[in-house]
Amino acid sequence: MARPRSRSKKGGAGCLIPFGLIFAGAGLAAFYFLGVQFLENAATYSWAKAPCDYERVEIQTNPSSEENPFDLAVNYRYRFEGQHYVSTQVSRSGGHSGSEYEPLALRRKAMQAEGGGVCYVDPKNPMEAVLERRGLSSALWLLFPIPFLAIGIAVLYGGIRALRKGNAENDPPALDDSSEKLNGRRAAMVVGGIFFTIGLGLLWPLGIKPVSEMLSSNDWVETPCEVIWSRVVEHRGDDSTTYSPDIFYKYKVDGVEHRSNRYAVFSGSSSGRSSKVKIVNAYPSGSQQICYVDPSLPERAILKPGFSAMALLGLLPLIFVVVGLIAMVAGGKKKVKPLRAAQTGPVQLQPGKGRGGAFAFFGIFAVIWNTVIFGILLVGDDDRDLFATLFMIPFALIGIVLLLIAIYQFFGLFNPKPVITLLPGEPRLGTPFAIAWRIERGAQRLSDLKITIQGEEWSQHESRGRNNNGGVTRHEAFFAERIVELSTLSEIRAGEATFTIPEDLVPTLDLGSNKIMWTIVVQGAVPLWPDVLDRYNFIVHPAAPLS
Amino acid sequence: MTIETTYNNLAFIPGDTLSGRVNWAADNLGTSSEMTLRLFYFTEGNGRRDQKTVAEKSFPSGAGGGEFDFEFPEGSPFSHRGKLFSIKWALEFRSAKGAKRSDRRERLELVYSPSGAEIDLYAHATEGMPVVTTGIRVGPG
Numbered sequence: 001m002a003r004p005r006s007r008s009k010k011g012g013a014g015c016l017i018p019f020g021l022i023f024a025g026a027g028l029a030a031f032y033f034l035g036v037q038f039l040e041n042a043a044t045y046s047w048a049k050a051p052c053d054y055e056r057v058e059i060q061t062n063p064s065s066e067e068n069p070f071d072l073a074v075n076y077r078y079r080f081e082g083q084h085y086v087s088t089q090v091s092r093s094g095g096h097s098g099s100e101y102e103p104l105a106l107r108r109k110a111m112q113a114e115g116g117g118v119c120y121v122d123p124k125n126p127m128e129a130v131l132e133r134r135g136l137s138s139a140l141w142l143l144f145p146i147p148f149l150a151i152g153i154a155v156l157y158g159g160i161r162a163l164r165k166g167n168a169e170n171d172p173p174a175l176d177d178s179s180e181k182l183n184g185r186r187a188a189m190v191v192g193g194i195f196f197t198i199g200l201g202l203l204w205p206l207g208i209k210p211v212s213e214m215l216s217s218n219d220w221v222e223t224p225c226e227v228i229w230s231r232v233v234e235h236r237g238d239d240s241t242t243y244s245p246d247i248f249y250k251y252k253v254d255g256v257e258h259r260s261n262r263y264a265v266f267s268g269s270s271s272g273r274s275s276k277v278k279i280v281n282a283y284p285s286g287s288q289q290i291c292y293v294d295p296s297l298p299e300r301a302i303l304k305p306g307f308s309a310m311a312l313l314g315l316l317p318l319i320f321v322v323v324g325l326i327a328m329v330a331g332g333k334k335k336v337k338p339l340r341a342a343q344t345g346p347v348q349l350q351p352g353k354g355r356g357g358a359f360a361f362f363g364i365f366a367v368i369w370n371t372v373i374f375g376i377l378l379v380g381d382d383d384r385d386l387f388a389t390l391f392m393i394p395f396a397l398i399g400i401v402l403l404l405i406a407i408y409q410f411f412g413l414f415n416p417k418p419v420i421t422l423l424p425g426e427p428r429l430g431t432p433f434a435i436a437w438r439i440e441r442g443a444q445r446l447s448d449l450k451i452t453i454q455g456e457e458w459s460q461h462e463s464r465g466r467n468n469n470g471g472v473t474r475h476e477a478f479f480a481e482r483i484v485e486l487s488t489l490s491e492i493r494a495g496e497a498t499f500t501i502p503e504d505l506v507p508t509l510d511l512g513s514n515k516i517m518w519t520i521v522v523q524g525a526v527p528l529w530p531d532v533l534d535r536y537n538f539i540v541h542p543a544a545p546l547s
Numbered sequence: 548m549t550i551e552t553t554y555n556n557l558a559f560i561p562g563d564t565l566s567g568r569v570n571w572a573a574d575n576l577g578t579s580s581e582m583t584l585r586l587f588y589f590t591e592g593n594g595r596r597d598q599k600t601v602a603e604k605s606f607p608s609g610a611g612g613g614e615f616d617f618e619f620p621e622g623s624p625f626s627h628r629g630k631l632f633s634i635k636w637a638l639e640f641r642s643a644k645g646a647k648r649s650d651r652r653e654r655l656e657l658v659y660s661p662s663g664a665e666i667d668l669y670a671h672a673t674e675g676m677p678v679v680t681t682g683i684r685v686g687p688g
Contacts, residue, residue, distance in 0.1 A: 511597035513597050514595070
């Protein structure tokens with residue numbers, strides 16, 4: 001048999017290596033910069049603790065800044081080694097400024113209540129002190145470049161391997177690389193684990209928390225408020241510009257004035273300016289409006305309570321969770337299933353799990369896919385540009401097809417269930433055996449019944465990316481024989497047929513990437529309903545040894 | 548380096564013993580102090596390769612030759628020729644360490660099957676076979 005060609009492999013490897021280098025390089029650079037920031041912040045953990053008193057805690061507003069109009073200004077006094085010092089530095093990475101008023105108001109409230117606390121002083125330079133150490137939070141940021149780094153390294157490794165394979169085209173296989181697939185599976189499990197953890201980590205803050213807050217916001221207290229400023233803020237990115245409404249307002253709770261610039265529970269920016277202009281125009285500067293205040297936290301208020309489709313975007317981390325889970329399950333699969341001794345008693349093969357599994361797979365996939373895609377479509381940019389809409393159409397169509405498949409699989413759950421029994425037990429090549437069938441329910445719905453025995457070879461091929469984790473499985477039937485074709489109800493309901501698999505063929509085999517599988521295929525036509533089409537894999541053993 | 552099987556037999560059936568002799572000259576050794584003979588099977592095709600060493604014997608490099616005696620383990624796959632993959636058996640003799648791929652090994656391909664001939668997987672395939680390519684898969688495998 002001809003060996004795989006090396007030219008195309010080398011060409012593919014040539015593309016993979018620079019791609020892997022760029023990906024890994026970008027991940028490494030991001031990891032380096034975040035690492036430097038992390039180390040800078042982590043250094044404060046070796047600083048000396050000192051008591052400090054807050055002299056002034058207030059939020060300064062700077063309407064001319066669109067990015068960070070709010071700043072928590074803190075003056076504090078501390079004593080270190082008998083000397084008194086004053087500082088305004090909150091943390092090593094800067095002050096406490098931002099585009100959202102609420103977190104700063106909560107921080108101010110806590111600090112005012114405490115009156116003072118602990119600050120951390122650089123013993124080498126006591127003039128430098130901070131109120132907050134941010135080691136842990138910056139350590140979490142370090143996780144983000146890891147998938148890029150891992151993918152880049154995996155692609156690079158795949159490229160180098162493909163290149164080596166190409167160079168060694170005429171060499172027979174090396175004998176000592178049995179760990180190759182194991183490494184691939186381990187890598188799949190590690191990458192899957194990272195995806196799963198990141199997805200799960202983001203699901204709470206981006207998905208579950210906002211949704212539960214949205215639902216509870218219906219019970220927040222209606223309160224009169226006055227708009228201080230109202231504008232559309234532009235967020236310029238490398239490829240596109242997004243917009244968000246920025247409405248800053250004040251209100252009173254129990255005679256105390258509070259401020260907020262939160263519009264809804266789930267706030268974010270998106271393309272399309274006019275929809276934001278419309279919102280802003282409804283809340284002009286100086287106008288009296290109604291806002292909704294969290295009764296347990298007067299600093300928390302919004303202008304628009306209730307559920308918004310924007311929250312569905314928060315379910316995006318679910319894709320990471322599902323992809324990670326699939327990679328972990330695939331990576332954790334046992335490599336080789338050795339052929340056990342032939343089972344001598346009758347072997348009953350039942351459908352059910354297969355049908356339910358197929359419905360569950362397509363159902364869950366369709367729900368996640370459509371939630372995300374239609375979530376994006378429904379977020380409601382009235383003036384979304386034509387290109388963006390056209391871009392989304394294929395994704396929406398895939399979602400509809402997935403849904404139709406899930407519905408089809410759902411109806412299939414209620415199909416008649418054939419029960420297949422092998423007699424006297426698992427068959428051997430060249431030895432006659434019987435296949436008994438029984439339709440458990442709804443046999444009268446079947447207009448015909450066909451049973452076929454099929455032998456297939458299965459082989460995993462490298463995917464285009466030629467990595468160790470993915471790949472395409474190809475299969476080809478080398479043997480197929482119809483053993484039953486019936487159309488009368490009494491015959492369909494139950495029966496038995498004898499068959500012999502030719503002795504000069506091969507038994508069931510599972511080598512890991514290459515398999516020989518034997519299958520009984522049951523087909524039944526159901527008028528006006530999805531047809532029955534179940535496949536039962538069964539074990540075929542080698543021919544009986546000559547006595 | 549040479550591998551010779553008893554009676555130059557290259558075809559084996561379950562229950563057979565594979566025996567023979569290996570010889571080598573000093574200039575084949577390189578830096579290795581040991582020579583290794585392995586019996587293994589591997590898949591050949593366009594997909595990923597599976598392979599497994601089923602028996603192995605080492606010889607001290609100074610000996611210049613030695614005899615071997617291998618059994619095919621029960622349940623080992625048979626030599627076959629398919630469209631997606633084929634299974635091949637071979638003996639490979641090489642220096643255990645420091646060997647370059649091309650110059651310090653010798654390979655002898657064998658056939659292992661119930662008939663002693665390579666199985667043609669598609670021997671019973673016909674053009675009109677009632678192959679079903681879709682459907683829900685249940686059961687083992």
